[in-house]
Amino acid sequence: MPGLVRKLLIFAAVDGLILQPLAQKGQRPASAAKISYNEQHSIAPVTKDEGEGEDSSKSFEAFGIVGLLTVSKSSFLISITRRQQVAIVQGKPIFAITEVALTPLASRAEADAAITHTQKSLQRKATDNNGLEDSDTEGEEEEVSTVSDDVEDDESHPAAVGPVTGEHKRSSSVAEDVMARKGGYGRFAKKWFSKKGWTADQRRNLGMTASESDDNPPKVTTAVATDGGNDISGASTTAGSSSKDRMDKDSAASLLPKLLRTTQILFGTSRSFYFSYDYDITRSLLNRQILNPELPLHTQVDPLFFWNMKIIQPFIDAGQSSFVMPLMQGFIGQQEFEMDTEPPKPIIGLDGPDQKSSMEMTDMSPSHKIPDPVEVPATDGSSDIPKFSDIPPSKSMKPYLITLISRRSVKRAGLRYLRRGVDDEGHTANSVETEQILSDPEWKPSSKVHSFVQIRGSIPVFFSQSPFSFKPVPQVQHSTETNYQAFVKHFENVSDRYGSVQVASLVERHGPEAIVGDKYEQLMTRLNESGGIKGSPVAFEWFDFHSACRGMKFENVSLLMDALGEKLDTFGYTVEQDGIQVSRQSGVLRTNCMDCLDRTNVVQNSFGKRALELQLKTEGIDLSLQQDQTAQWFNILWADNGDAISKQYASTAALKGDFTRTRKRDYKGALTDMGLSISRFYSGIVNDYFSQAAIDFLLGNVTSVVFEDFETSMMSRDPAVSMYKMRQQAIEACQKLVVADEHEEFIGGWTLLAPHMPNTIKSMPFEESVLLLTDSGLYSCRFDWNLEKVSSFERVSLEHIINIKYGTYITSTLSASQADEQRNVGFVVTYTAGANDITRVNTRSMSSLSRPSTDLPSSTSPSTSTSTSGLASLIQGTTSATTTNKVLALKALPSRDAAAEGHESRLSEVEQVKTICAEIERMVLHGQVVEVGTERRALVEGGDIISLAEARKSTGLLEQLGHSFKKLIWA
Structure with a gap:
């Protein structure tokens, strides 16, 4: 990497942060790059040398930049505050990250407070540790290693020659953090065991251990900072009540403190991320490339193992390659050992001339006492066979x-x-x-x-x-x-x-x-x-x-x-x-x-x-x-x-x-x-559900919408599986299987949410289904997404459709996104069941089953309760004509997808519903004959299906308690 960025001096500036690359220890930096993070979330370098005369009491030294974390209009600089040399490869030192600091960039006041807090915390730890960097582990055997502890300068270090095991073990116990150090960690303990804090042992989250504890409890504010993550919010709370109000309305913002804690554990105290200033650790000798010193290191590493590529991209886009340091997650360990080029010759005769030598079967480790072998009488009556202990060391x-x-x-x-x-x-x-x-x-x-x-x-x-x-x-x-x-x-x-x-x-x-x-x-x-x-x-x-x-x-x-x-x-x-x-x-x-x-x-x-x-x-x-x-x-x-x-x-x-x-x-x-x-x-x-969402977000696989999804269901789907592709395949599969009449013209297909039971408006849980429209029928298909097979479908003749109503369709008010009237919309098709309307179930056998219309719940108004007929009432046969009205309720899928890369231009939920209703109306009216002088009746009308007020009334206390309990555990 040009300049071999060894350190970064970070301190507050009027409009952002100044980062100074230092070529060598003790040398004055030749230039400084001023990083201004604006509302457009872009980084602009300033060419002139700035930073001289700044107050050094409001600064701390960092060993590198991990990247920029941006969520909910809040941005944080992730910098490496402590490192540990774990190996030397090809003569180049390799480091493990042991702590990171998260510095808010929203304002100078927040950055000032966070940087000052981080500096004081680092100084306090240096004083408290007295050079013994958390080497003791309660209940574990202390292991000796010559690997240098958290490096404080740029001096060269010898290769690791001892067992590199301590770096990957728990460095302190919960009892020690909370009890023995209660003077310094009292507020952390209070936060840990409070109902609003972490109910789960986040220190084990992501398979990692936190070596330190928080000095101050996290506060839900944009002024969030970490001293290597031990204190998430030591900064001031000058953001104001308006900022807090905005955050309370934003799902991602409400989960921001948890995201920052998870980020700190992942990149910092996990000790699972490694870097080198001038060696590519992402490539094995098998796929090694000779580094070009004229090109930045990040352009030559293997992207398959470049873990901070997404969050460091703003620096790359700004042309600040000297600050871009690729990180790799995994493990790096070294051990020096010795081999004897002229080992002692095996002693033949101890076990017989035809048997394996005892030398091969004996533990000759220097750490073990070498036992004397049983003496075997010689043929001449003497017993002068040398003992193993008599063999001089090689x-x-x-x-x-x-x-x-x-x-x-x-x-x-x-x-x-x-x-x-x-x-x-x-x-x-x-x-x-x-x-x-x-x-x-x-x-x-x-x-x-x-x-x-x-x-x-x-x-x-x-x-x-x-x-x-x-x-x-x-x-x-x-x-x-x-x-x-x-x-x-x-x-x-x-x-x-x-x-x-x-x-x-x-x-x-x-x-x-x-x-x-x-x-x-x-x-x-x-x-x-x-x-x-x-x-x-x-x-x-x-x-x-x-x-x-x-x-x-x-x-x-x-x-x-x-x-x-x-x-x-x-x-x-x-x-x-x-x-x-x-x-x-x-x-x-x-x-x-x-x-x-x-x-x-x-x-x-x-x-x-x-x-x-x-x-x-x-x-x-x-x-x-x-x-x-x-x-x-x-x-x-x-x-x-x-x-x-x-x-x-x-x-x-x-x-x-x-x-x-x-x-x-x-x-x-x-x-x-x-x-x-x-x-x-x-x-x-x-622990894992939120941690998985955070990992996907940090890797750039998903957008901040993932936290909105998480708040709704306390889970997030796999972004690597293309739902767009799966939905298109499902539409094609349904079309081939359920449209039996080859003369029917296929008009369109959509994926929507449907109540669990047919002929109902609200029967939980809602399932993703496929809606097909032909020139003569409307098909609602239940699809098995795991097996990629149609499990059942309902066919409604277009001539039987009476009315289509679209509007607000709220099925839950447990989260802000679920209660949003603009994003929770759907439509209900009311129809009179006839002889050509059927419901057929795929039994995976030679026969399929049809549900008689008399088994379906029916009424003049749509039912909001779960049908009790179920699949148990299915019998063979065809449906008979009936005069009762039935409903087909469908809800639009969320238009905002957490996946970072969409495959199609997305319509809003309202636009989705209006488009589908217009297509159905067009095909229904296309086949109707209207007498001369008679005005054609409008088929589609607007109106609430389930309004926000109705949804709040129908949300029971147990449902609210259940969601609160889930949130307490997972969020």
Whole structure:
């Protein structure tokens, strides 16, 4: 990156903030870029040098810019206030973010107050910690590491040579934060346990831990600031009551404090984001590109792992590339170790000349006492065989450095149960690329650098699981053809990036997991029968991990290694020397279980160990002859990697972590896993819904409308699945299936909301249905969106339509968006049922069922209660003529979609309804004959269907309490 931006000095200016890049420590900045954030949400640089003479007491040093968070007309600068060096790669330091500050940009007063508060907080922490940066963990063993703690300057730092585990552990307990430090965190504790505060343990949210606590409780105001997120609102409240009133009316604004807390946890205290000033950590050696020093770093990184690309875009648009620093989420850890180039020779005879040497079976780790072997009498009667303890230590030790880098994809990113399977573009949930690098500790150019890449990702099938169960049954979604199209795209993406693919699926062959496992195998068989990818089949191995490793025998993973070893050997690994790629890995192992966390990490650990053995052999070193045969340092590094990825996806450390660390499994580990499973269950039903909406928003997948949707339902839909495409496909499917008469001319189709039961106006919940209009009939189709099949439909002859009424259609007043009269509109078609009007149900069998008209609730006025006839009353036959009037009630879908990219120009809800009513009226009147001199009667009229006042009266106390309870938990 030009200038190697090392620090940013941030302080208030009259119309914004001044950011000064410092080339080197202690040097005066050559120039300053004045960043003015205006009402148009654009950044304009000022060329002249400004900032001299500013009050340094109202400033703090930042190590980089994460980006700009803009929601509900409020903007916040996210800057890095604390960092921790975790590794050195190719001689370049790699940092983990440990704290961020959120500075409001609405006014100078707010920025001043926030910056001053952040500076004081950083100074207070520096004094309180006395250089010991939260190194103690209650109830956890303290681990020694030579990695420098939160860096305060730009001096060079040595490579990490100890176990890099502490950085990814909980740095302090809740008891310590709330009780032991109650003097400093009293107000935080009050907020934590108050009814209006976080009822959920947000410190575990997003799989991360907050190392500090809030000094002041958050206030719902635009003047929000963080000192690394510990205090969300230390700024002044000068925004005024008018600002507060506006925010109370805005769904996004009402959730703003929670969004800021979540943002701080995600980018700051999670310690899951990494950056480097002058090295591209987003690319493995397999796909490495030589950086062009003339171009900004952000233009050369891999966009698949560029996590802050959306929120840093304003700086890019303003031409301020020197402030743009790409962030990667995942894990980076390093460990230095030594190998003996001339290990002691195996002692033949201890176990017999034909038996394996005892040297290979004995733990020779320096941390363990080496036992003396049993002496074996010699043939001459003597017993002078040397003991192991008599073997002098070798002087031929050679140091090595192993680096583990896991990169989480920004595609289909999110949390367990809320992001499963695949999307339309072939991207899978929890997709992670893990690179294992073997190198010289000093990264000498002449030394070889070995790289081995593995990937993990969810099963590339559309499926879902409910979080409200410890063992949820997966449900396969969409048609086989839709699944196959996404399946093919996925493996095309993988093949383009890595070459050949070897799949290792670890799900169960029997039980609930087999539902998606079987689908996976079926689609793979179809893919390979059609020629595979680029003319080559995709190798598929189904290894039932739970069955093979039953009884905690996880060492049976060696069976999978035996099965795939030869194939992986053909893939090889990447080798680089003197900056030149000597060899390149030609394929990749793709591992998955259900969550791609626990079983996957055990298997990837095993294959990583195998790759390390092969790479060391090329260096002339046999790992099986080394004194340290346990390689516990290697297992700990992989266990830390598994914990980090698990926390980011499932909110807890990985299961089976005890085996990954020690290669042993006992009842203590099983009990630990049970506790982690309970914690995952809690996070899944409490924390994850809002966190998922926040992640989608920060990645730019959705707009702030997502928070409006969240306030309504306490959930948000998956923006990666194109609802526009699905709705168009549903209209086409309904047209082909339900319009039986080929002479009927198709006029148009729409997707709308319909009451749960037919012939009612309000029967909850409302369901998305398909309305078709032909030149002779109106079809209301109930569609199964998971299976992409028509479940039932009603046909109304146009000649039987009596009246169409459109207007306000409010079904709930629990949220502001639901009570908006301009956005909650619909229409009711009143008709007289006749012989040609039918309701038919798809039974997925040779016969379909028709509902007699006498079974439908009927009255002269539309019913507002739920029909009691249900589907149980269906019988075969045709409907008979009747003279009673019936209704077909439909409500417009929201025109404001949270998805960031729409596929069509959207009409407002009122415009949608008027357009549909006009089309129906046109076709009805087109077939009517009017006598001469008779005025044609208007079919469409305006009027409330359910007014706001009526909706408020019908909203019961239990319904209000239920929504309030949900909001208390989720929002």
